[in-house]
Amino acid sequence: MKRLYLTASACLLMACLIPVSPSLAVVPAASTAGSHFLYMFAHVSFLHWLINAWSLLVIHNLLRWHRLLTAYTLAVLLSYVPAAVPADSPAGVLGLSVITTFFFGFLTPYYWRRNRSIPLMMIALILIGCFIPGVAAAFHVIPFTVGMAYWHIEGRVRSFLHFIR
Numbered sequence: 001m002k003r004l005y006l007t008a009s010a011c012l013l014m015a016c017l018i019p020v021s022p023s024l025a026v027v028p029a030a031s032t033a034g035s036h037f038l039y040m041f042a043h044v045s046f047l048h049w050l051i052n053a054w055s056l057l058v059i060h061n062l063l064r065w066h067r068l069l070t071a072y073t074l075a076v077l078l079s080y081v082p083a084a085v086p087a088d089s090p091a092g093v094l095g096l097s098v099i100t101t102f103f104f105g106f107l108t109p110y111y112w113r114r115n116r117s118i119p120l121m122m123i124a125l126i127l128i129g130c131f132i133p134g135v136a137a138a139f140h141v142i143p144f145t146v147g148m149a150y151w152h153i154e155g156r157v158r159s160f161l162h163f164i165r
Contacts, residue, residue: 007060011053014096017042018049025092026079036079040072042094052096059103067150071102074146084138093136098143101126105147 017024021042026035043049075098078084085093104122111118126144130137 003063004057004060007056007063011049011056014041014043014053015046015049018044018046021094022092025094026085027092036076039079039092039094040075040096040098043096044094048095052100055100055104056096059100059107062103062106067103067106067154068099070150071099071143071147074102074143075099078139078142081138084136084142086134086136093139097136098139101140102143102147102150105144106151108144108148109151 021044024035024038024042026039043052078098079093108119108122122144126140129135129140
């Protein structure tokens with residue numbers, strides 16, 4: 001329950017950043033160094049925030065410090081790839097989508113074994129986003145695939161640690 005309250009509090013804090021979002025965006029032409037580390041906490045609109053906040057609340061049970069650190073590091077590194085930031089996006093790149101799609105990718109191998117329709121729907125939504133103008137498709141596809149790989153890596157590390165014990 002504590003994790004849910006922390007996640008809900010973080011979502012509410014992110015809602016407060018909506019008015020200052022243009023200053024936190026990663027823009028192809030000119031981005032400040034700070035924007036690369038903060039863009040994922042701001043959102044263009046209330047609807048954009050609501051979708052990301054809802055997604056974060058849905059996956060709140062998966063949030064662990066090492067997973068969050070990996071997702072955050074990926075989000076920062078991805079923002080430095082010039083080809084990943086769409087030039088046709090007037091607002092630049094904003095939002096928690098990198099982190100949430102990382103966790104949806106993390107869930108995919110688990111659900112693939114239990115109910116394949118769930119990961120197929122997630123993959124379909126990410127692919128549809130690739131064809132919508134202004135959507136940073138790379139900011140959804142790359143974290144999703146890294147999240148899937150991280151699930152396997154974490155499983156191997158966990159098995160190794162259990163073996164050592």
